[in-house]
Amino acid sequence: MQGLSAEYQRGSIPQDTILKFRKGEIIFSQGDPGDCWFEVISGTVRTCHFHVDGHRQLTGFFYQGDVFGVEYGSRDAAAEAVTNTILTRRPALNGDPDSFGQNRALERALDSANQCIFLLGRRNANERVAAFLLIAAKRLSALGSIPLPMTRGDIADHLGLTIHTVSRTISGFVRQGLIELEGPQLCRLVDLDGLRAIAGEEMGVAIDKIGAMRPRRSFTGQGAGA
Amino acid sequence: MQGLSAEYQRGSIPQDTILKFRKGEIIFSQGDPGDCWFEVISGTVRTCHFHVDGHRQLTGFFYQGDVFGVEYGSRDAAAEAVTNTILTRRPALNGDPDSFGQNRALERALDSANQCIFLLGRRNANERVAAFLLIAAKRLSALGSIPLPMTRGDIADHLGLTIHTVSRTISGFVRQGLIELEGPQLCRLVDLDGLRAIAGEEMGVAIDKIGAMRPRRSFTGQGAGA
DNA sequence: CGACATGTTGAAGTGGGTCAATGTATGTGG
DNA sequence: CCACATACATTGACCCACTTCAACATGTCG
CATH class of the missing domain: 1.10.10.10 (Winged helix-like DNA-binding domain superfamily/Winged helix DNA-binding domain)
Incomplete structure (x- = not known):
């Protein structure tokens, strides 16, 4: 019912694994710890921020080769599979000297966020x-x-x-x-x-x-x- | 007329300096190389993305202690002083092992972008x-x-x-x-x-x-x- | 086939854009 | 110091693009 949340808490999921999700499945939920991020192997993913009034803001769509879920604190958005999807899951290396890959991922996340802003900033x-x-x-x-x-x-x-x-x-x-x-x-x-x-x-x-x-x-x- | 652009190109500005801007002055322009980022010592800064139709999207306001200008490629937004402002300018350390501070800065930039999204995502x-x-x-x-x-x-x-x-x-x-x-x-x-x-x-x-x-x-x- | 999700289209209401006028503050020059 | 200019802010009247409400079409899966 809530994606990988339970597994995260139990620490039962090994790092750097390939994961599959079926259409509509939740990959992670708003509020989950942001201790890993994902790269899309195939399929499409959406990230969603839910407002209290039941309104939903999709912050991005992610296709083959895209990365998502690069928050550093807890998830401020959920991720869901738009189609059947295959992902690679990578551990978040906070402050790790080898943070290069993660840095790139952060940059891409920023790109994605900016794209969203420029869409929403349009007038009609x-x-x-x-x-x-x-x-x-x-x-x-x-x-x-x-x-x-x-x-x-x-x-x-x-x-x-x-x-x-x-x-x-x-x-x-x-x-x-x-x-x-x-x-x-x-x-x-x-x-x-x-x-x-x-x-x-x-x-x-x-x-x-x-x-x-x-x-x-x-x-x-x-x-x-x- | 275009902030620090000319100085960047000549490489005549030393790294990690304190800079002052008067109200309304341009700190950097859209399209400038993103080879440094800033921390606000005092004052207020706005970052602006200009659309071709003359429409302006402000992507954030930055106050004492905030950082801005953390793009990695060329500037996709300009920065302007809302009030008289004092800044610290830091070099961008692309791929540098000591990229920790920059990583933090990136994270804060992401926060800022998300905040903008959640403002624009509101309905009325x-x-x-x-x-x-x-x-x-x-x-x-x-x-x-x-x-x-x-x-x-x-x-x-x-x-x-x-x-x-x-x-x-x-x-x-x-x-x-x-x-x-x-x-x-x-x-x-x-x-x-x-x-x-x-x-x-x-x-x-x-x-x-x-x-x-x-x-x-x-x-x-x-x-x-x- | 029926049930349900999704997509399209119409009609009516409204929030916010546009146009326009006025108020208020700050600055400049006589 | 005042007259004037320039920016910024507020407010009203009107109108339109988008939302809302509603009906119906299409597609998919059991």
Whole structure:
């Protein structure tokens, strides 16, 4: 009922093992000790933060090669298998001199968190869904058809929208000829540039270097430092 | 005009120095190399990600004792002084065996990012502003008066709202007797429990352990692992 | 086939964005 | 010192995008 929690407490799970989870299974729960982290061998994982009101914030989706669960204290999010999943479990080496691998993992966790922020920071449903699809495409395909193994509800809770808005937005993209669906879980991006335009471009790392352009909101800046 | 960028490129700034910035000055810019990070000695700093459309997402505010700028690649956000600020600048030790301090810094950066996610993940303006105030209170005061050195626009860009909504929401809290203002930059939290109720409680780390309670949105979970 | 989860779509309500005006503080120059 | 300019903050009126409520379609698994 609560993933590996019990086993952690008993210390009965050996380190650096391969684990399998079936679709929907809990990998770890909010509040568990964060004494290990995971790399995805195959399948898809979601990390979820549950609010008291029953609201769910998905903080990320993780695919083959991704790492997750790199918190250092106790888990501030749960992890669940979106599909049948195979993982490698690695011990957390707190303060260990050999903390290099873990450092990399932390960096990737930070990347993931930032990606989530930039999705949630977008202003409307079109931008968020477009950005989400582009990220998925960059991660999951050679820009051909991309699998969407998660449900619309998962996407909604990731983007801070409702199922209905996600569904409507996707339908809208189809109607506009931006994408095509082969069933709800398989999506083909037809007009990448159109999607990029909607998403606000600058996906990933391509960025208008230097905060040269000052936006809408003004800025006190009385000439700058150094 | 672009903070330390030029100096970085010339390598003319020695490592581990104390730096001062005046209100509004840029500490580093989006796209700069992330070859150092900072600790706040005094003052307040904001980190900003600029979108192409001129929209600004503030990813965090940093006060005395906080660290920021721990990206490992190039800066994906700029940093600016909200008030006059004194900082310590530390070199980034990529892959250095002595990476312990940096590891801690990374962890704190992750914390900060997560905090931002959980603010943006909240559903409405009341929840976001209440949560923001509680976080500021926890960080900045003995729950007495808390300074809000940033502008309403800064808060808005941090919470994914507009200036107007932030202002209206704060005014609403005052009207409801939840808080009192002594000028726009100084706030006294009168009814902490009321604010917590609005924010959805579970601020910080106090959490309904274990994803036991399954929320609104359903969950496939066909019995869980282990 | 029936049960249940998931997805889509329509209609109606509303929270917060937008537009606009006014208030307030800080600064600058005459 | 006051007149004026500039930023920041507050408040009102209106409108729209998204949520909410509801119905129905589709798919999957027992």
